[in-house]
Amino acid sequence: MIYPITAYGDPVLKEPAQDIPKDYPELKELVEDMYATMYHAHGVGLAAPQISKGIRLFVIDSEPMMDDEDKGKGVKKAFINPEIVEEDGEEWGFEEGCLSIPGVREVVYRPERIVIRYFDEEWNEHEDTYDGMTARVIQHEYDHVEGILFTDYLSGLKKRLIKNKLAKISKGEVDADYKMRFPEMSKKR
Template identity: 65%
Template sequence: MIYPIVLFGDPVLRKETQDIPIGSDIKELVADMFETMHAASGVGLAAPQIGKALRLFIVDSTPMHDEEEEVKPLVEAFINPEILEEDGEEWAFEEGCLSIPGIREDVTRPETVKIKYYDADWNEHVEEFDDIKARIIQHEYDHVEGVLFTDYLSPFKKRLLKKKLSDISKGKAKADYRVKVPSKR
């Protein structure tokens, strides 16, 4: 099932997410999230982006990998994730977000991340990722913490984007996928 992507301005994107009880049957939700992400041409998707305040995100770094690379793409579900460490030199990279269509900006993040999580079979992992995999994980992890990539921008950049962000929150956004406009208060 393909879910609509929740747009900027929806309170669920800022809400505190809840751990998923260990052993819960979440395979269908994970499969739906992968289907939703692929339909939107994304490389990551967090549960809040489909309106669910759960500590869950998925990653498929395949589109970001060169076929010549020996390193395999990362395709994984991260359930109840906890970043244990971020390290290495910080580097800037232009990020975008399915919940904020049409806006891309440079965000600086550390080059490596060590994360503890469960996969969809409830196997526990503690792994370290670097480069683009770390970047995607950090971006999606931010979602389960109620943080958006725009939060990292300078006050000046935020002022420049204010109208665009306001328009997105009103549903005035161009996206090639189904979206859910924040309800009016």
């Protein structure tokens, strides 16, 4: 199943997500649907709040972000109830975008390395270290389950410059080549 992507302005994107219990119904199907939705929208990561589910789950496939020398080193993985336990290294900037905020891209600075603890779909616990582009993709998606958007990292000036774009997105005045769910449209029903 392909879910509509929840657009900027929906409160679910700004609320910290809840832990998933081990008896969460049809979790494996949800993970597969999230991958399908992410690929359909040409994304490299998707968090459950982006499909209007306030739970601590995200999926990534960082392979498309790898440069020529790192081809084949991308990571495809689901992260359940994740917790970043350490961030270190030099902060580096990279222009990020978000499926929930189509048409907006801005440079965000993030640490180069992370250690993250999480469960997989079989409820096996992991603690892994990631760096570079994969760490960035994980940090971006992790922020979603914490109720943080990449635009929250921008300076006051940058936020003012994109304010009208963000308002239009929340009203459904945006072109995206995937189905979206808009907060302003939901209120009118």
